Amino acid sequence: MPLVHRFADFLHDLQQLEKAAFPSQGPLILDAFTRHSPFDAGAVWLREVRGGGMRLAAKSQSCVAPEILDDDATPDGRVVVPIRTGKDNFGVVALLGDQATDEDLQMLKAAGAYLATVLNNQRLSQEMREGDFQLKYRLWELESLYDIGLSIAGTLNIDALADEILFRMISLINARRAALYLREGDRFRVYRSFGDTRSEFLDDEVTLQIVSAGEAITFGDGSECIFPGCFATVAVPIKGNNAIIGVLAAADRETRDGGIAAFEPNELRLLSLFANQVAIALENARLHKEALAKQAMEREMELAATIQRDILPKGLPKIEGIEVAALSKPAKQVGGDYHAFFEREGTLTTIVADVAGKSMPAALLVSAFHAALHLLFAEGRELGEIATELNRHLHNWSAENKFVTMILITIDPDAETLQFVNAGHNPCYVLTGGRIEQLKSHGLPIGILGSSRYMTQTRPFFAGSAVVLYSDGISEAENAAGEEFENERLETLLAAHANDSPAQIRDAIAAAVDAFVADAPQKDDQTLVIARTRPPVTTAPLT
Amino acid sequence: MSEELKVAVDRRPNGAILYTKGYINNVGGEEIANRAYELMDQGAKTLLLNLRETKIVNSIGISILIEIIEKMMEKEGAIAFCCLTPVILKTFHIMGLANYAKIFENEDSAVKELGLGN
Numbered sequence A: 001m002p003l004v005h006r007f008a009d010f011l012h013d014l015q016q017l018e019k020a021a022f023p024s025q026g027p028l029i030l031d032a033f034t035r036h037s038p039f040d041a042g043a044v045w046l047r048e049v050r051g052g053g054m055r056l057a058a059k060s061q062s063c064v065a066p067e068i069l070d071d072d073a074t075p076d077g078r079v080v081v082p083i084r085t086g087k088d089n090f091g092v093v094a095l096l097g098d099q100a101t102d103e104d105l106q107m108l109k110a111a112g113a114y115l116a117t118v119l120n121n122q123r124l125s126q127e128m129r130e131g132d133f134q135l136k137y138r139l140w141e142l143e144s145l146y147d148i149g150l151s152i153a154g155t156l157n158i159d160a161l162a163d164e165i166l167f168r169m170i171s172l173i174n175a176r177r178a179a180l181y182l183r184e185g186d187r188f189r190v191y192r193s194f195g196d197t198r199s200e201f202l203d204d205e206v207t208l209q210i211v212s213a214g215e216a217i218t219f220g221d222g223s224e225c226i227f228p229g230c231f232a233t234v235a236v237p238i239k240g241n242n243a244i245i246g247v248l249a250a251a252d253r254e255t256r257d258g259g260i261a262a263f264e265p266n267e268l269r270l271l272s273l274f275a276n277q278v279a280i281a282l283e284n285a286r287l288h289k290e291a292l293a294k295q296a297m298e299r300e301m302e303l304a305a306t307i308q309r310d311i312l313p314k315g316l317p318k319i320e321g322i323e324v325a326a327l328s329k330p331a332k333q334v335g336g337d338y339h340a341f342f343e344r345e346g347t348l349t350t351i352v353a354d355v356a357g358k359s360m361p362a363a364l365l366v367s368a369f370h371a372a373l374h375l376l377f378a379e380g381r382e383l384g385e386i387a388t389e390l391n392r393h394l395h396n397w398s399a400e401n402k403f404v405t406m407i408l409i410t411i412d413p414d415a416e417t418l419q420f421v422n423a424g425h426n427p428c429y430v431l432t433g434g435r436i437e438q439l440k441s442h443g444l445p446i447g448i449l450g451s452s453r454y455m456t457q458t459r460p461f462f463a464g465s466a467v468v469l470y471s472d473g474i475s476e477a478e479n480a481a482g483e484e485f486e487n488e489r490l491e492t493l494l495a496a497h498a499n500d501s502p503a504q505i506r507d508a509i510a511a512a513v514d515a516f517v518a519d520a521p522q523k524d525d526q527t528l529v530i531a532r533t534r535p536p537v538t539t540a541p542l543t
Numbered sequence B: 001m002s003e004e005l006k007v008a009v010d011r012r013p014n015g016a017i018l019y020t021k022g023y024i025n026n027v028g029g030e031e032i033a034n035r036a037y038e039l040m041d042q043g044a045k046t047l048l049l050n051l052r053e054t055k056i057v058n059s060i061g062i063s064i065l066i067e068i069i070e071k072m073m074e075k076e077g078a079i080a081f082c083c084l085t086p087v088i089l090k091t092f093h094i095m096g097l098a099n100y101a102k103i104f105e106n107e108d109s110a111v112k113e114l115g116l117g118n
Helices: A003-019 A022-035 A102-153 A158-173 A204-213 A265-311 A359-378 A383-397 A486-496 A502-517 B026-041 B059-074 B086-094 B107-114
Strands: A039-047 A054-059 A079-084 A089-097 A175-184 A187-194 A217-219 A233-239 A244-254 A322-329 A337-344 A347-355 A404-412 A417-423 A428-432 A435-439 A457-460 A466-470 A526-533 B006-012 B015-021 B046-053 B078-082 B102-104
Touching: A003 A022, A003 A102, A022 A039, A022 A054, A022 A089, A022 A102, A054 A089, A079 A102, A089 A102, A102 A158, A102 A265, A102 B059, A102 B086, A158 A175, A158 A187, A158 A244, A158 A265, A158 B086, A187 A204, A187 A244, A204 A217, A204 A233, A204 A244, A233 A265, A244 A265, A265 A359, A322 A337, A322 A347, A322 A502, A337 A359, A337 A526, A347 A359, A347 A466, A347 A526, A359 A383, A383 A404, A383 A417, A404 A466, A417 A428, A428 A486, A435 A486, A466 A502, A486 A502, A502 A526, B006 B026, B015 B026, B015 B107, B026 B046, B026 B059, B046 B059, B046 B107, B059 B078, B078 B107, B102 B107
Parallel strands: B015 B046, B046 B078, B078 B102
Antiparallel strands: A039 A054, A039 A089, A079 A089, A175 A187, A175 A244, A217 A233, A233 A244, A322 A526, A337 A347, A347 A404, A404 A417, A417 A457, A428 A435, A428 A466, A466 A526, B006 B015
């Protein structure tokens, strides 16, 4: 075959090396050089990376060749062909066999130069691709940090947020394992982890190191302080507005060769930046959770207030010979004050009660109490029986700590009597002429003890007398200094207004309590019910 | 959450669908590569990677996926992906995978367009 054709075939074979991976290049080179020259054996040494040594890449069976070849060494062989461009030495081909012609030697020399160009192109192409990859990777890191800011700041669900944080962190620093710890008192408890952690809480010593450092720190090779069986660990504090609110930890950075390595300074910086974003996101999620809880509480309070408003009397009873006034002033936080009126055969029955607790539970209990009371009254039962049945009902059907204090009275203007049951409630006042009397509690609050029996108390209630029922929101109303209004002030007031109409007495008490409390917030419901029977008709003496 | 990646293969007449579950990192990427190269050696020309149960991929995993794509391109075949999380989708776009591999929102549309039906 003419030399020119042999040379063209030779170059064509070498050209194919551009697509070959490094480990297969040596045998392909040796094959091309032995097929297109008179030599039938040899060895090839190649330099894998710039500046590295030349390693044996292929050799014929009959050939003895060293594994490593120094740059200035010349291998044994009839012909040695350097694979080099002007400045880069890619390797050497040593050939053994028959004597070659000058033409063959010229061809081999040219082939060596051509091969160097092919390898150089391949290497440049590889470097360009790696550079492109690194550039894109850095861009991805930046984009990720930006995205994390947007994404995790927009994620207000703490569970979803925790997953997002872990996934992003693992990707960013090529970690094999990671964990998010959140503060619980003085300790940090694992909230989410990818891979096992050594324990549920961070070690005190580890916590101290992380908190003291205030930034991303690494733990020594083989440290298993956070993850068991790991090689390298990194941890970074998550700094909230006033304190460290959590810790991010990761272990075992992956390398492309399949190994694991320690985290590098740029990864620590990246992790610190990431932790700043996480801190904002966690604070947002916490504030959101608090706002939701507050909203839920406000909704519950509104509902409770509605329930309570709906069951309180819309107006006053109109009974011949009895004048009535009432006040119901609920506190902002719904309490459990209750009052009601019943009319039966010219008598007035009224009740003032206070249910233990606040908000929805109290409102529900008031509602149940209201229903039971109306049923019992409709059955025509007397006060003691009503109280006894209410007590049994509440004791059986409500929680242990639920009870009701109440005062239930019936005024019979014709018989001039007042019947009452006071179950653990504030004493009520009876005003007769200039005299003030208290009707004190004579039984446990309703619902405390299932076996309690309540007896109706009866006393005279002369024409023109008044009765004042109230809840502890009146007598225990507090001013800014924490002082209570107290019964003494109430009694002084009642003495001063002993002969006034129920509405006047109500207004006087309300004004005095308001003046006493001033700007202090109203802590409890305030309820007043005042009833007075018509005074006896006085006839002028006949003259 | 599992650290280990699992790959399930559904062979189709013209190729295969590979279902991944877990972290595509070095180990996970190599697992996918081994299965993909096996299929390529058996003549598969179209491989669809369904990443529905993969939430994390790191840079090494991505470089391995790029190698798989390049190898398939040498064989004049095609690699495609479907069911990516928004984060992984964006990552693939930034890292250039989307330039050499088709990405589908769901498996049905991918199977239809790639001709991977049974």
